[in-house]
Amino acid sequence: xxxxxxxxxxxxxxxxxxSGNESALTKYLIEYVETQQDNWKTKPELIYGExxxxxxxxxxxxxxxxxxxxxxxxxxTVRYENQLVPIGGPEVESGDLLVGHDAMGPIECKIKDExxxxxxxxxxxxxxxxxxxxxxxxxxxxxxxxxxxxxxxxGVYNALKVAETLENGLIIFSCWEEHGGGTVSFLCKWMYEKxxxxxxxxxxxxxxxxxxxxxxxxxxxxxxxxxxxxxxxDKIIALAEASGVPYQIEVERSGGSDGREIQQSQYPIxxxxxxxxxxxxxxxxxxxxxADITAMVTLYKYxxxxx
Amino acid sequence: xxxxxxxxxxxxxxxxxxSGNESALTKYLIEYVETQQDNWKTKPELIYGExxxxxxxxxxxxxxxxxxxxxxxxxxTVRYENQLVPIGGPEVESGDLLVGHDAMGPIECKIKDExxxxxxxxxxxxxxxxxxxxxxxxxxxxxxxxxxxxxxxxGVYNALKVAETLENGLIIFSCWEEHGGGTVSFLCKWMYEKxxxxxxxxxxxxxxxxxxxxxxxxxxxxxxxxxxxxxxxDKIIALAEASGVPYQIEVERSGGSDGREIQQSQYPIxxxxxxxxxxxxxxxxxxxxxADITAMVTLYKYxxxxx
Amino acid sequence: xxxxxxxxxxxxxxxxxxSGNESALTKYLIEYVETQQDNWKTKPELIYGExxxxxxxxxxxxxxxxxxxxxxxxxxTVRYENQLVPIGGPEVESGDLLVGHDAMGPIECKIKDExxxxxxxxxxxxxxxxxxxxxxxxxxxxxxxxxxxxxxxxGVYNALKVAETLENGLIIFSCWEEHGGGTVSFLCKWMYEKxxxxxxxxxxxxxxxxxxxxxxxxxxxxxxxxxxxxxxxDKIIALAEASGVPYQIEVERSGGSDGREIQQSQYPIxxxxxxxxxxxxxxxxxxxxxADITAMVTLYKYxxxxx
Numbered sequence: 001x002x003x004x005x006x007x008x009x010x011x012x013x014x015x016x017x018x019s020g021n022e023s024a025l026t027k028y029l030i031e032y033v034e035t036q037q038d039n040w041k042t043k044p045e046l047i048y049g050e051x052x053x054x055x056x057x058x059x060x061x062x063x064x065x066x067x068x069x070x071x072x073x074x075x076x077t078v079r080y081e082n083q084l085v086p087i088g089g090p091e092v093e094s095g096d097l098l099v100g101h102d103a104m105g106p107i108e109c110k111i112k113d114e115x116x117x118x119x120x121x122x123x124x125x126x127x128x129x130x131x132x133x134x135x136x137x138x139x140x141x142x143x144x145x146x147x148x149x150x151x152x153x154x155g156v157y158n159a160l161k162v163a164e165t166l167e168n169g170l171i172i173f174s175c176w177e178e179h180g181g182g183t184v185s186f187l188c189k190w191m192y193e194k195x196x197x198x199x200x201x202x203x204x205x206x207x208x209x210x211x212x213x214x215x216x217x218x219x220x221x222x223x224x225x226x227x228x229x230x231x232x233x234d235k236i237i238a239l240a241e242a243s244g245v246p247y248q249i250e251v252e253r254s255g256g257s258d259g260r261e262i263q264q265s266q267y268p269i270x271x272x273x274x275x276x277x278x279x280x281x282x283x284x285x286x287x288x289x290x291a292d293i294t295a296m297v298t299l300y301k302y303x304x305x306x307x
Numbered sequence: 308x309x310x311x312x313x314x315x316x317x318x319x320x321x322x323x324x325x326s327g328n329e330s331a332l333t334k335y336l337i338e339y340v341e342t343q344q345d346n347w348k349t350k351p352e353l354i355y356g357e358x359x360x361x362x363x364x365x366x367x368x369x370x371x372x373x374x375x376x377x378x379x380x381x382x383x384t385v386r387y388e389n390q391l392v393p394i395g396g397p398e399v400e401s402g403d404l405l406v407g408h409d410a411m412g413p414i415e416c417k418i419k420d421e422x423x424x425x426x427x428x429x430x431x432x433x434x435x436x437x438x439x440x441x442x443x444x445x446x447x448x449x450x451x452x453x454x455x456x457x458x459x460x461x462g463v464y465n466a467l468k469v470a471e472t473l474e475n476g477l478i479i480f481s482c483w484e485e486h487g488g489g490t491v492s493f494l495c496k497w498m499y500e501k502x503x504x505x506x507x508x509x510x511x512x513x514x515x516x517x518x519x520x521x522x523x524x525x526x527x528x529x530x531x532x533x534x535x536x537x538x539x540x541d542k543i544i545a546l547a548e549a550s551g552v553p554y555q556i557e558v559e560r561s562g563g564s565d566g567r568e569i570q571q572s573q574y575p576i577x578x579x580x581x582x583x584x585x586x587x588x589x590x591x592x593x594x595x596x597x598a599d600i601t602a603m604v605t606l607y608k609y610x611x612x613x614x
Numbered sequence: 615x616x617x618x619x620x621x622x623x624x625x626x627x628x629x630x631x632x633s634g635n636e637s638a639l640t641k642y643l644i645e646y647v648e649t650q651q652d653n654w655k656t657k658p659e660l661i662y663g664e665x666x667x668x669x670x671x672x673x674x675x676x677x678x679x680x681x682x683x684x685x686x687x688x689x690x691t692v693r694y695e696n697q698l699v700p701i702g703g704p705e706v707e708s709g710d711l712l713v714g715h716d717a718m719g720p721i722e723c724k725i726k727d728e729x730x731x732x733x734x735x736x737x738x739x740x741x742x743x744x745x746x747x748x749x750x751x752x753x754x755x756x757x758x759x760x761x762x763x764x765x766x767x768x769g770v771y772n773a774l775k776v777a778e779t780l781e782n783g784l785i786i787f788s789c790w791e792e793h794g795g796g797t798v799s800f801l802c803k804w805m806y807e808k809x810x811x812x813x814x815x816x817x818x819x820x821x822x823x824x825x826x827x828x829x830x831x832x833x834x835x836x837x838x839x840x841x842x843x844x845x846x847x848d849k850i851i852a853l854a855e856a857s858g859v860p861y862q863i864e865v866e867r868s869g870g871s872d873g874r875e876i877q878q879s880q881y882p883i884x885x886x887x888x889x890x891x892x893x894x895x896x897x898x899x900x901x902x903x904x905a906d907i908t909a910m911v912t913l914y915k916y917x918x919x920x921x
């Protein structure tokens with residue numbers, strides 16, 4: 001069983017990349033791939049630039065399946081005075097630490113929640129429009145990792161681990177997932193028109209619920225607020241079963257992922273959400289079981305070889 | 308006046324095809340068309356396969372207008388324990404009968420609604436992720452048909468009846484309409500890029516309201532939650548007037564159809580909803596007047612010839 | 615400082631063009647451009663017709679940036695009896711005057727709001743499906759203009775003023791913005807596929823809030839319910855700063871524009887909202903400061919030259 005690269009996961013969780021403002025993470029990944037790819041089984045083609053906004057694609061061999069991992073995180077934008085407006089859907093508790101940067105320098109402040117209205121508490125005013133994110137406090141116990149932004153830096157981590165041995169496939173790092181989407185549609189267009197790729201896996205994080213628990217394996221989702229095509233999902237489940245990797249079935253009414261945008265794209269692309277579950281979603285204390293991370297990476301490797 | 312093919316309508320209402328899981332109905336229609344087309348005025352080209360997911364297209368002659376009829380129905384997915392989550396927007400009453408199938412065999416169970424939380428009542432557990440639909444109890448009186456899934460098997464029926472004499476046009480059977488859509492966008496892409504078809508009719512079912520009543524004819528909708536382009540709708544109404552077929556005008560604030568997805572597609576395609584009205588929408592007891600069915604089929608034939 | 619063409623703005627505010635029913639304004643603009651373009655620095659190519667529904671595009675030189683100005687306004691559709699349903703989100707006060715036209719002739723009636731249910735008060739019944747809009751009462755004081763439909767006839771006005779000296783760029787008049795959109799997606803497709811235009815400015819009207827006030831300049835929005843890409847918005851702000859034109863920064867949680875639809879299109883097109891602020895939004899009394907109009911036109915000219 002493959003060890004978890006704690007340093008990589010920890011670094012990813014600490015990079016500033018709220019929705020719409022992901023470029024620091026894009027640059028980190030380009031550098032990471034450029035320095036690591038010599039150790040990989042197959043060297044990917046790196047595809048990025050202004051035609052892809054802040055997205056990044058790794059192309060391995062002859063792709064028939066794409067892994068989507070969103071780069072962006074939830075966060076906050078400074079409004080006027082000391083007001084904050086959310087980016088995506090943060091679950092705020094007064095006292096949570098936020099960090100960022102404006103023309104006057106670095107920022108580390110506390111958040112206050114007064115009846116759902118959000119404010120920052122800082123020694124000076126912060127420029128309107130400044131983005132803030134949770135301060136990263138990465139914690140490890142014997143069985144768990146805990147940090148802000150496990151969602152979705154773990155999805156990104158998973159994709160990078162799969163990359164090490166991947167021979168054929170696309171790894172697509174998307175943006176804006178936490179706040180309305182907007183890149184998956186052109187990424188679908190690109191991958192379908194260029195390579196006729198019709199199969200997608202969503203490398204993202206889901207929730208602990210009454211049917212999904214810590215340490216029971218990676219989650220294969222049959223539905224959330226969107227319903228993927230049954231024929232494709234059944235194929236994934238049959239492969240998960242054959243793989244021997246621990247997995248759990250999810251059936252939810254709410255929640256969403258890049259899968260939703262894939263479904264609404266103008267291409268007949270099937271998608272299925274496959275990812276580890278976490279607790280304390282969208283707080284600075286997202287909690288994930290190590291065994292579920294290992295299962296996630298292992299199942300993705302199997303799926304990318306057999307789908 | 309053309310007789311109603313009760314057997315066909317009844318069969319259609321009983322086929323299992325909740326959103327995302329429509330393939331049984333697709334297969335039924337392919338077989339139906341293949342056995343019936345020799346009796347039709349024009350033999351259509353059948354277009355389907357993995358580039359169309361579970362959709363089916365019939366192409367007649369040189370098309371300039373497309374009929375959209377969605378295949379899917381509302382229903383339920385089994386969550387954990389005995390919980391159910393809705394597919395689309397069913398109007399549930401405790402005691403309604405549901406049917407489906409899992410690895411352990413066929414299922415027929417009752418639904419329980421406890422303060423909006425849905426449960427099944429069955430002698431054994433049902434596998435998580437299993438889709439269930441209303442059990443079909445097709446009823447006929449002198450003036451009415453009553454069944455689950457009049458919405459939208461009557462829209463499908465209408466398209467099949469129009470097919471019998473159609474010389475030029477597209478009939479497009481779409482999926483997922485009841486639950487977020489997802490196929491109309493690639494169907495629009497296909498039909499516009501391949502045939503420059505810019506006119507669509509939505510063959511679907513609408514509601515009895517204080518302005519739309521049973522037996523007064525097929526409904527032409529001026530708007531629901533979406534507003535179609537006035538110039539096109541005015542053309543349809545002028546043709547409806549000229550046709551002599553009984554029709555009613557609908558103006559609503561809410562509700563939606565495949566028209567919404569056509570409007571948001573990346574193609575300048577006009578759409579108009581034209582369909583019979585029903586009562587007891589999204590229950591097992593959807594009620595439609597026979598005269599409105601006849602008016603629907605007759606007006607569609609006229610429109611497809613004159614639009 | 616350039617004078618404001620009051621007559622043009624007044625005329626624009628009085629033209630009937632609710633969402634889905636914009637063709638009168640499209641025709642007005644085509645005629646306006648055809649008669650005015652000889653006085654313009656560059657003669658644009660006029661692009662319109664059935665492939666563009668009721669939209670109109672002016673193409674100047676070699677475009678790299680597009681101005682989007684939506685033509686449509688909020689309004690009302692007559693339902694059954696004396697009921698009205700809204701087009702977009704009007705802020706109604708009983709007694710507001712509405713105008714329109716049906717087969718029986720011209721209409722001028724009063725609106726009644728009874729607990730959020732809307733009715734008209736008129737001497738005769740009005741045909742179901744008839745669209746009504748606010749009656750235009752254009753008012754001028756030393757510092758302000760006040761009228762219905764400043765939103766978005768001022769955005770249209772701005773585009774026409776920029777057109778006078780524009781050498782390279784697209785001016786795109788879109789439809790349906792107030793009610794779900796539906797044209798921006800095909801307009802994006804056209805402009806990206808034909809000219810690789812990846813930069814957009816949204817010429818529209820925003821709100822007076824606790825951070826945006828009358829007379830303080832044109833508003834550059836960092837976000838509303840959608841978040842544009844930070845890198846692009848930062849570029850706009852740097853140019854606004856360099857231009858010397860008075861401008862204000864906006865940061866909101868709600869609200870939206872054609873920018874939302876651009877972001878969700880299948881093309882990597884950046885967008886930024888730049889427009890004057892108004893008070894009494896979506897009423898017959900929208901109020902805008904003259905200095906903010908001048909700032910808007912001046913900044914657009916600068917941006918179109920320097921972006």
